[in-house]
Amino acid sequence: MRKNKRKKVTLFMDIKKNKAAYLMLVPAALYTFVFGYCTIPYMIIAFQKFNIKKGILHSKWVGLKNFEFFFKSQDAALIIRNTIKLNLLFLFFTMIVAVILATMINEIHSRYFKKIAQSTYLLPYFLSWIIVNYILYGIIGSKYGLLNYIISFFGGTKINFYNEPKYWTIILVVLKVWKELGMNMVIYLATITGFDEELYDAAAVSGATRLQMCTKITIPMLIPTIAMLSIISIGRVFYGDFGMIYALVGDNGVLYHATDVIDTYVFRTLRMIGDPSKAMAISFFQAVMGFLCVWGSNYIARKKIEEGGLF
Amino acid sequence: MKRKLTWGKVLIYFCLTITALICVLPLLLVFIVSFTPESEIVRNGYSFFPKELSIEAYKMLFENGIEVIQCYLNSVFITGIGTILAVIITAMASYALANPFVKYRNQIAMYFFITMIFNGGMVPWYMICKKVGFSENYLALLIPNLIFSPFNLFLVRNYMSTIPMSLMESAKLDGANDLQVAFKIYFPLSKPILSTIGLFYGIAYWNDWWNSIMLVSEPRYYTIQYYLMKLKSELSFMRNLQSSGMVGSGFIPTESLQMATAIITIGPIILLYPFLQRYIVKGLIIGGVKG
Structure with missing residues (x-):
């Protein structure tokens, strides 16, 4: 009976009742509206030959020409392949290294050592890619770089890494792992700390070695976390790490073959070539693929893992 | 109970220490180079062990x-x-x-x-x-x-x-x-x-x-x-x-x-x-x- 009495609260009534609470939402909501929702109508310029004077309503419609232009160019296959390949490599190697380190740290009993190790692993995470570029230059720079110095010390010839795309997939993967492993390790370690001690005690009573406990208890129990972090990454597989690639490679065209990803390509189309419509077409494709990936991976997560869905 | 130091443990400590060094040393290199006289960099490249130190670079940074x-x-x-x-x-x-x-x-x-x-x-x-x-x-x-x-x-x-x-x-x-x-x-x-x-x-x-x-x-x-x-x-x-x-x-x-x-x-x-x-x-x- 009470249920019938309760009137449906409309948004307007709710706002009136909680004026102050809604007022506190305004800055964040406004920001999200301007930089989130307002971007969506602009996406139609992908189907136009956008002219800044005419605006998005009066520019000339060209149908799918911008998409055609992109997919017929030889760049399309390259940058899509690079984006996906690099992201999968980043995901795989960061995960392996972080899981191994987390299990190893878990075996250590000296609190002091644990703390210092953790702090050092996290350090690179807080550096910007620009700084990482300076560090990289110090190591592989062709003239004074440490690595080249070592190579020539042992009688080899110096390598000009900035002219050799073939090394760059490895360089990018190494740097990504270097920068991210600390953060990932912390997440895995937090998960391990939550495991039930009794499992290990029981294993110890049955005579299991530490190594067996790692491979039979710790790692299998980490699988849900591994899966969840992988799902987040796979949802973003179409988004290249612009901040990383552009800071490290910049406008060095020699390396594009190994390093160019969708985001750097869109950036160049927008800022160097100055064609917002073509840039938007590529980015449109990326947004749609990205959306499908997020949705798809979340769907799988919800089906396969308990509490696995992110939303 | 006294914990034994097994070979496995030693290996773990070794790996963890190496990784820690890999995380810190590159940054240390940048730090040391910033204190290395330019002439020495030109001669020997970037090095962890410069023969002498100088604060020339920082002086230049703040003066110019x-x-x-x-x-x-x-x-x-x-x-x-x-x-x-x-x-x-x-x-x-x-x-x-x-x-x-x-x-x-x-x-x-x-x-x-x-x-x-x-x-x-x-x-x-x-x-x-x-x-x-x-x-x-x-x-x-x-x-x-x-x-x-x-x-x-x-x-x-x-x-x-x-x-x-x-x-x-x-x-x-x-x-x-x-x-x-x-x-x-x-x-x-x-x-x-x-x-x-x-x-x-x-x-x-x-x-x-x-x-x-x-x-x-x-x-x-x-x-x-x-x-x-x-x-x-x-x-x-x-x-x-x-x-x-x-x-x-x-x-x-x-x-x-x-x-x-x-x-x-x-x-x-x-x-x-x-x-x-x-x-x-x-x-x-x-x-x-x-x-």
């Missing part, structure tokens, strides 16, 4: 580097103001979403969430910034991209949801309004998570060069990160000119000067590092990875 100092101050100023505003904006919105009296809180959460997984990307973003007037001014460095992140919103919301509702109810019975409840009760109680997101925002501001590269072109608005980036690309451009015979006439900063500039840019992060790692690790654990 009006531009660097301007960029540095820009970064300090933007990071300070931006972080404070960002934390306040996020905390206020989180309070509304964690407030059970707000009946539409879940729908509003959805409103924030949708833009996280679908938005127009960089091209419309760029056009909107230009249109709204976030270009060639300090606001361009302060507001777009950095001042609010829905990810942090959900982190704080989750934390605030764990604060017992009875606190809010009794305060409201005593006649407090939402603003008072938020600022006097909820925010002080949420200090750990607010510190965490404060650090996230602070780092994002300090390390940002995206807004600079997209929205400003006058050197007086450069942030220090963008300055460093420009420096590197101009240098490689000049080197190309020189190697192709056309000698660039501009001033070429020495190797140690470049590294000294990098070091002063990392400075604040290293100084704050003890807090950084404590609060971020804590925040990740209390907020849950799911966010």
Whole structure:
């Protein structure tokens, strides 16, 4: 009976009742509206030959020409392949290294050592890619770089890494792992700390070695976390790490073959070539693929893992 | 029970130590090079063991580097103001979403969430910034991209949801309004998570060069990160000119000067590092990875 009495609260009534609470939402909501929702109508310029004077309503419609232009160019296959390949490599190697380190740290009993190790692993995470570029230059720079110095010390010839795309997939993967492993390790370690001690005690009573406990208890129990972090990454597989690639490679065209990803390509189309419509077409494709990936991976997560869905 | 030091343990300590060195040594190299005399770098390349040390690079940095100092101050100023505003904006919105009296809180959460997984990307973003007037001014460095992140919103919301509702109810019975409840009760109680997101925002501001590269072109608005980036690309451009015979006439900063500039840019992060790692690790654990 009470249920019938309760009137449906409309948004307007709710706002009136909680004026102050809604007022506190305004800055964040406004920001999200301007930089989130307002971007969506602009996406139609992908189907136009956008002219800044005419605006998005009066520019000339060209149908799918911008998409055609992109997919017929030889760049399309390259940058899509690079984006996906690099992201999968980043995901795989960061995960392996972080899981191994987390299990190893878990075996250590000296609190002091644990703390210092953790702090050092996290350090690179807080550096910007620009700084990482300076560090990289110090190591592989062709003239004074440490690595080249070592190579020539042992009688080899110096390598000009900035002219050799073939090394760059490895360089990018190494740097990504270097920068991210600390953060990932912390997440895995937090998960391990939550495991039930009794499992290990029981294993110890049955005579299991530490190594067996790692491979039979710790790692299998980490699988849900591994899966969840992988799902987040796979949802973003179409988004290249612009901040990383552009800071490290910049406008060095020699390396594009190994390093160019969708985001750097869109950036160049927008800022160097100055064609917002073509840039938007590529980015449109990326947004749609990205959306499908997020949705798809979340769907799988919800089906396969308990509490696995992110939303 | 005394723990035995087995071979396995030794191996683990060895691997962990090596990894720790790999994380720290590259940074140390930059640090040492910034104190190495230029002549020695030219002779021996970058090295961990210079024969002598010099503070020449830092002297040059402070004597001739009006531009660097301007960029540095820009970064300090933007990071300070931006972080404070960002934390306040996020905390206020989180309070509304964690407030059970707000009946539409879940729908509003959805409103924030949708833009996280679908938005127009960089091209419309760029056009909107230009249109709204976030270009060639300090606001361009302060507001777009950095001042609010829905990810942090959900982190704080989750934390605030764990604060017992009875606190809010009794305060409201005593006649407090939402603003008072938020600022006097909820925010002080949420200090750990607010510190965490404060650090996230602070780092994002300090390390940002995206807004600079997209929205400003006058050197007086450069942030220090963008300055460093420009420096590197101009240098490689000049080197190309020189190697192709056309000698660039501009001033070429020495190797140690470049590294000294990098070091002063990392400075604040290293100084704050003890807090950084404590609060971020804590925040990740209390907020849950799911966010």
